[in-house]
Amino acid sequence: MQALEIIHKHRGTQFDEELADAFIQMIGVYPPGSIVEMVNGEVGIVVESRPEHKLKPCVLLVRESDKSVMASYRTVDLKVSPGDASGEIYRIAREVPDGTYDIVLQEFVDQGLVVTRPKASAEQP
Incomplete structure (x- = not known):
């Protein structure tokens, strides 16, 4: 990486x-299941990626910029360039290892999180 x-x-x-x-x-x-830190400091889990937009997956945000647990998780689709609370466009700064900021992927999966494998593009059979 x-x-x-x-x-x-x-x-x-x-x-x-x-x-x-x-x-x-x-x-x-x-890939789905990656834990990523956004440029604004918020942290999330990649829940869906697309072959045509590998740098812009859907991310379930689970930590605030100060790394505290979010009151309610929310999903952002980076493909549509959503903005954060200050209006800055969400972008991934880096991937972090499982367990960073007390985010353990298996715990989220055990609670029902579903990560989606990349969908084949329309051009592929």
């Missing part, structure tokens, strides 16, 4: 931007 972060961070400078984006799209960055 660190290699993909480096490629993404340096695309357009050290790496050809178009090739870097194509590589990231092919590999996939945030």
Whole structure:
């Protein structure tokens, strides 16, 4: 995962931007079940990804920017570029290991969380 972060961070400078984006799209960055920290500090779990938008999955937000438990969880679809409370567009800053900020994926699954495998694009059989 660190290699993909480096490629993404340096695309357009050290790496050809178009090739870097194509590589990231092919590999996939945030599979369902990934725990991610947003640029604004909020933390969530990727619940759905799409082959055509691998950098913009659906994320179930479970921690506030101060890492406290959210009063009510909410799902944001990064594909539609939603804004946070301050109006900033949600973006993923980084993936974090399971257990970070006391977020254990298995506990969410045990409580009924369903993560969706990527759907095949309309062009694929």
